[in-house]
Amino acid sequence: MTATGPATVPVTAALALGDDALVLSHRLGEWAGHAPVLEEEVALANIALDLLGQARILLSLAGDEDELAYLREERAFRNLQLVEQPNGDFAHTIARQLYFSTYQQLLYAELAAGDGPFAPLAAKAVKEVLYHRDHAEQWTLRLGDGTETSHERMRSACEALWKFTGEMFQPVEGLEADWARLEAHWQESVTDVLDRATIPLPEGPRTGAWSAGAGRQGLHTEPFGRMLAEMQHLHRSHPGASW
Amino acid sequence: MVTATALEKELLELAGSVPDPELPVLTLQELGVVRAARLHGSDTVEVDLTPTYTGCPAIEAMSVDIERVLRAHGMRQVTVRTVLAPAWTTDDISPEGRRKLREFGIAPPRVHSASGPVPLSLGPTRTHTHTTETQPVRCPHCGSPDTELLSRFSSTACKALRRCLACREPFDHFKEL
Known part of the structure; x- marks a missing residue:
């Protein structure tokens, strides 16, 4: 892809970033045919496509993209548990997007500013992710500061996914980033959006024994296995098939 | 070189x-x-x-x-x-390219110095631009600057969907990147 060959790419980091993008892309793709309005159908599919493009480049840095996507077992995936969470209702999807795209934008901006192996991709993708974040922010405001029902659903979604957000700031081997500063900026940014959306900042723990977060170590939540079964089924049933 | x-x-x-x-x-x-x-x-x-x-x-x-x-x-x-670096931006589209986009019915991207999306705010029922945009997105059909955003994402990743409030025609906008 660039002047940097695969030999110098830290594989753990490429898998972590690539799997985040791949898994969230697949989840967003599940909305096709089910989104509340046509515009959202198109928006979520476009965001999924951007993420799939990132995933292809990142996984190709780590090895063969198809083998990595279709032939790894659950325990070999290094994505955050947040991105594998089921779509739930539209508010859950938006809360997941808000938490993740804020994180991704901050992380990519930092990687883009450096000169590591991920800088070219991060510089490219960070501009796309700004649109993802903007989309999530606008919907959080609209639902949070909307009707009683939309407010309640948005609040409950933000609450439910909160326990998956601490994991985002565990250092990833091979990624040069100031994790404490990223976390502070993420908190600040999310708090600002939730404030304006009239949604109280969730209070539960984000790290520690009673919170989630071992996706980076290959431990995943129950819905992930079912998602992978669907994602990998065709490739595993018909190895080498093409059209 | x-x-x-x-x-x-x-x-x-x-x-x-x-x-x-x-x-x-x-x-x-x-x-x-x-x-x-x-x-x-x-x-x-x-x-x-x-x-x-x-x-x-x-x-x-x-x-x-x-x-x-x-x-x-x-x-x-x-x-x-x-190649990924330097990252492509819509400023790389030539003036001739912009003219052709407009003739084809797609509002060309505005030239910017800073990257990222143009900040927008959302009304209670539909997306509508309130911000003071120095360069409005003009309708490629009638040229009116009075247009509204329907969706940030459209038929392809590079476009947003807008509608002209003067001639009522919906149109694609090659959004700034």
């Missing part, structure tokens, strides 16, 4: 003359995605192509089209390399 030879310039122009597979009114040169052509020996060439969006599926069709055109011009081996 090695200076391009006359043949390399010719090959670069040929590669740039290939129409975009999604927006055939534009050539790849006008879109600003063909970066360089390097000749190795007499009939082996390497072309640098950059994607508009990371996930743009048109990049594969572009590569195949470039290969075909350069082979027809006598090149025996053509390699199309995808």
